[in-house]
Amino acid sequence: MKSLYDGRSIGISAAVYTAGAGFLAGVCNGMIGCGGGVIIVYALSRLYENDPERTSRDVFASAVAAILPMSLVSTLLYTASGVADSGAVKYIVPAVTGGIVGAYFLDKINQTFLRRLFGLLVMWAGVSLILRRAGIM
Amino acid sequence: MSIIEILTAFLCAALSGMGVGGGGLLLIYIAMFTDTPQKEAQLYNLIFFMCASASALLLHVKKRRLDLRVISLLALSGVPGAVVGSVILRGLGDGAVGTILGGFLFLSGAASLFSREKQK
Numbered sequence: 586m587k588s589l590y591d592g593r594s595i596g597i598s599a600a601v602y603t604a605g606a607g608f609l610a611g612v613c614n615g616m617i618g619c620g621g622g623v624i625i626v627y628a629l630s631r632l633y634e635n636d637p638e639r640t641s642r643d644v645f646a647s648a649v650a651a652i653l654p655m656s657l658v659s660t661l662l663y664t665a666s667g668v669a670d671s672g673a674v675k676y677i678v679p680a681v682t683g684g685i686v687g688a689y690f691l692d693k694i695n696q697t698f699l700r701r702l703f704g705l706l707v708m709w710a711g712v713s714l715i716l717r718r719a720g721i722m
Numbered sequence: 723m724s725i726i727e728i729l730t731a732f733l734c735a736a737l738s739g740m741g742v743g744g745g746g747l748l749l750i751y752i753a754m755f756t757d758t759p760q761k762e763a764q765l766y767n768l769i770f771f772m773c774a775s776a777s778a779l780l781l782h783v784k785k786r787r788l789d790l791r792v793i794s795l796l797a798l799s800g801v802p803g804a805v806v807g808s809v810i811l812r813g814l815g816d817g818a819v820g821t822i823l824g825g826f827l828f829l830s831g832a833a834s835l836f837s838r839e840k841q842k
Contacts, residue, residue, distance in 0.1 A: 595791060607796035611803020616811050617823045618764025619746040619771070623830040625796060632792070639789065645740055646787035649775045651796035655804040656768045656775075662808035663765040672758065673769040675723045676748070679731035684774035686732075687739025688781035694740070703742050704835030710750040711827030717754070718820045 603632060607651065614655040615662065621655055622648045642691055731770065738771055739778030746827065753820065760816035760823075 595603070606628030610621030625648040633639035664670055734748040749767040752758050758766065782788055811819065 595795070600795060603792055603795045604799035607799035608803040608806075610796070611800035611805075612807040612810070613803075613826065614768075614800070615804035615807020615809075616814075617749075617807075617819065617826055618761075618767045619749045619823075620826050620830060621800065623746075623833060627833060629792065643787045643789060645742070646779075646782035646785075647789050647793050647796075649738070649778055649782065650788050651793045651800060653772060653775050653779070654797045655800040656772045658801050658804045659808055660765065660768045660772065662805065663761065663768065663811075666808070666812055668761045668765045670762075670765050670769060672762065673766040675727075676731045676766060676770040677773050679728050680735040680738075680770045680773035681777045683732040683735025684739040684777035685781065687736035687742075687774070688778035689739075690736070691740045692785075696740070696742075699737075699740070699742050700834045703737065703747075704831045704833070706831070707746060707750070707827045707834065708831030710747075710754065711824045711829075711831060714750070714753065714824035714827065715821055718817055718824065 599632065603628065610652065611655045611658075614652065615659045618659065618663075621652045625651055641696055645691065645696075646688075735770070735774035738774040739781075746830070749823070750827065753823070760819050761811065764811075764819075 606624055610624040610628075613620035613624060626644055629644040629647060630641070633644060660670075730751050731748060734751070737747060746767075748770050749763055752763040752766055753760060756763075779788075814822075
C-alpha cells in the first residue's frame, strides 16, 4: 500500500482510511465488547508503514487511547439498555495496577513474541467458544 | 474473588496496557470460565478495559507515544461506530453474540499471528 501518512499532515485518503478503521473498531467495541484494538493496531501499522518516527510502541499506545472513548460510550449504552454492571467492581484494582505495569514493560518485552502467543491463545479461545455455543464442547 | 481470577485480571490488564489485546482475553476468561451472561461479560470487559487503559495512558502520555491527530480521528469515527454496534447488540441473543465473538476472536488471533509489524 502506498504511504498514506508522513506523520505531519493527514491527507484526505489517510483521513478516510483512519476514520473507516475507527468506525469499524467502534462497531466491534459496541457489539462484542472488545476487538477494536486489533483493528486499530492493524490499521495504524499500515498507516505508519513509511513513517520512520513512529514505532510499533506508538501504534499500541495510540490504539489504547483511541479505544477509551468508544468503550465509555459502549458502557453507557449497555448500562442504559439494562445490562447489569455490579460484578465489574472486583476487576477494577487488578485493571488499574496491571495497566500501569503493562505500559511500563512495553519498552522491555519482545512484542512480536507476545503477539504470536496472544494470536494462538485467541484463536484457540474463538474455536472453543463457537464449539461451546454449538453444544459440541 | 479467587487468586486465579485476580492474577488473570492483572495479566490481562498488563497486556491491555501494552496494546496487545488483553481486554479480549479477560472477556474470554469471563465468558468461558464463569457463569456470567454474555452481554454482562462484555460490559465487565469494557469497564475493565477503561480502567486498565486509563492508567496505562498516564505512562504513554509521559513517554510521548501518542499521535493525537490520528487518535482524534479514530475516536470521532469510533464513537458513532460504538453506538451502531450497541444498537445491533440489542437485537441479538446471547448465543448469537457468543458465536460472533468466537468467529471474531479466531480471525483476530490469526491476524495477530500472521500480520507484519513495524520492526522499529
